[in-house]
Amino acid sequence: MPAHQSDKSPRPGPAVDYDRAARCLDAARDIAEDCAIVADELSHKMCMVSSVSVADQLARFTDLARLAEEGISALVVAQSSEGKPLAVLAPVLGRTEDRVRKKYPPGKVDTALSHRRRPERALMAAQPPEEATVAKKTLNRLRTPIQRQACALSRMQAEAGVQQRTLAAKMHVDPSLVSRYLSGERQASWGQAKTVADICGRDAHLIKPLWDTATGVLPPAEHAAEALRAYLRALRYADGAPSQESILASTHHSITSAELAQAFHGPGTPAWTVVRHVTMALFGLTDTAHQLCRLTRHTGRPSGLSAEAFG
Template sequence: MREQRPSAELLRCRAQIARLSEDVEAVAVRRGRDRGESWDVMSDALALSRDRLRKKWTLEIFDRRMGRRPSPPQPLSTNAGITVFIPQQRPPDTHRDGTPETDTGPEPNGSPPTYPHPSTPTQLLASALSYLQRRSGYTLRHLASDVRVHPSYVSRILNGERDPSWEVTAGLAVACSADAADLLPLWNAVHHVATPSPSTPTQAVNLYRAVLRGLHLAAAAPSPQAICEASDYSLTTTDIVRALNGPRIPDWPTTQHLVLALRGRPADLYTVWQIASSSPGTEVTTISAGAFG
């Protein structure tokens, strides 16, 4: 004879299954965001709108649902498959360097144009985050909700008035569908954290690209033609595309001109460039013939 269970028991089972389903959805969404997966892809899988899914699973809602308390910083997996470990940072609002750095390393070959002073580390990081916010189209309130801070704090970060923690920096990058690894060199410079020396040429190549991508974001992702013009045509668009995207590593003069055009400090990249350019199988291209006229 068929077992007859009370309807209330069946409904309790249904409620439990629904709670578990919601928990799985919450974890999957936050996992996807930590990996840099887009809201569009995940919302399509759930047959929800992008905005509805974002509002449904903010960090605050997720933490409240999972009953999670603040925990020590954990490694962050990035789009590039690189695990970024959150470094120790200096105390907030101390030793802020408002003086532009002028050390650019060995002078570029040829007759370089007169570049403006490099931006300060705080200016570069703020500019990169500000560009990502504009590109994403999200309001400050929306991003602040994602990273669990006040909108006014996000505004001060984007204006260069506050130096954010790595957790907030990475959270803003992920919320804007960007790779947090590209911001780590900029963040390290702001907080005076020495970037670990690459132990292999492959790591050096990855770091070399990350530094250039970070500077590129800080400059609001200008086109190769715009960078070419900023360098007073010391670089060609081919030089710039190769430097930013690979697979080749440009020579040091090309690297210097590119970093200066993006208002960075070439000296910060010199050691990494040396290791990266020595990678077996890595072709080092020289600056294009006739680039100096």
């Protein structure tokens, strides 16, 4: 008799979708940052046991659990979307490979991640709500690229000893307009910003990264690493060119001098935590730096995930 043949066809391999994998990896990194925010708030609340209810504390733990599940789903789908087997992840999750596949359908997870809302860091509890809101808005406004650009232009003017009226005359504009450029009240065109630099005898490329970010201009992915380094160098210039020791002190020595040097000059791109510390120390917005960091990850196909990524 002929040998019995199974009617079951072999299970097809996972569909490769590198764009989805990249989206999920970005989401996982965002979720990791969100976990830090919620954990920080939870730690603060746990130190205020007398004034914070158990229900409120429990709510933060619940938020962390939800974020952890979102992070797991993002990493699982990133793995499968790269065409990598889920078998290496199943033991970490305590499930069979088939159960992992069914629990995290790529399309559903991808859609859910695209609609997730990120938590906001709580304002300083010591301040009244209205004062904390004003303080936060003022601080963020001073960190914006247009304000950093204004600081850089003002530094160029001060170093050159050129009066605003002189700048205005050579630019053929009203002095009040120059004043608004230098205060950050108005965004200068690149031609105008470059003219200020030229009149002051300074290199316009020092401020070009700030102008690019202020106007929403992003570099091609293949040039993102150098653009990120140039942006950090521009922040340093706008902040008065603080010394390496001063920057390290501002980060509370959370990074090393070698990591700081890499952030400014390469080679490659340092870890996001390094970029974040440097950006904050130089009074920039981390969201802007994060955009550039993300671009550096898209210069090629996403890297594979190992089981160690889960724990």
